[in-house]
Amino acid sequence: MSNQRISLVICTICLSLLNFANIKPAWSQQGAKTDNSMVYAKGNKQRINAFIVLLRLRHDLFLRWKDSGKWPDDKEAxxxxxxHGEYWAxxxxxxxxxxxxxxxxxxxxNAAVxxxxxxxxxxxxxxxxxxxxVKSYVFQAQVRPFGVSFITNKYGKKE
Incomplete structure (x- = not known):
């Protein structure tokens, strides 16, 4: 019997024993348990068809901020x-x-997402x-389609 065939037989036996003992290997579980018994897993049931906006700060503001180490005193910006914060809230x-x-x-x-x-x-x-x-040209915005495969349930309601 070849080494590959022997490995396959051993894997099959191990999985059968785990199944018989009702033990699930870690890689087969949806989430991982932590000390507080919270199971972290996928929080959404299906893929979320969303969009991502990449926001880049206006270059002159960025350079003044970087050069001085202080945020520029620009009342309009x-x-x-x-x-902007209120809008996204x-x-x-x-x-x-x-x-x-x-x-x-x-x-x-430097970008925000x-x-x-x-x-x-x-x-x-x-x-x-x-x-x-964006309207006042403080940020440049680029919008792209973005598929969210999963969101963790870690930050949701704890029961």
Whole structure:
């Protein structure tokens, strides 16, 4: 008998023994248990057809920030950024926004990311263009289709 065939037989026997003992190998489980008995797994039932907007800070603001180490005292930009936060909080409240965050650190391509749901690419582009920080040219926005395969249940309600 070849080594490959022997390995296959051994694997089959081991899996049969695990099944007989009602033990599931870790790789077959949906999530992993932690100390507090929470099972982390997929929080969504199906793929989410969403969009991602990549937001890049206006170059002059980025350079002033990087050169001085302090955020520029630009009243118009600061007002637009405050309105930007309110705008996306509203999208979250309406169930459209899925995830938002920005890079931390000193990267040449510092970008923020927002994943959100929309009916079409055109609607997604309209949502991004309606962002006050995009409208006032504080951010440049690029919108792309983005399929969310899973979202962890780690941050959901704990029972």
């Amino acid at each position: 600061n007002a637009a950024l405050a309105a 509203k999208q979250l409240g309406e169930g459209k926004a899925v995830l938002a965050g920005g890079m931390e650190g000193d990267y040449w391509d 927002i994943i959100f749901e929309a009916e079409s690419l055109e609607q997604a582009q309209q949502i991004a263009k309606a962002d006050p920080a």
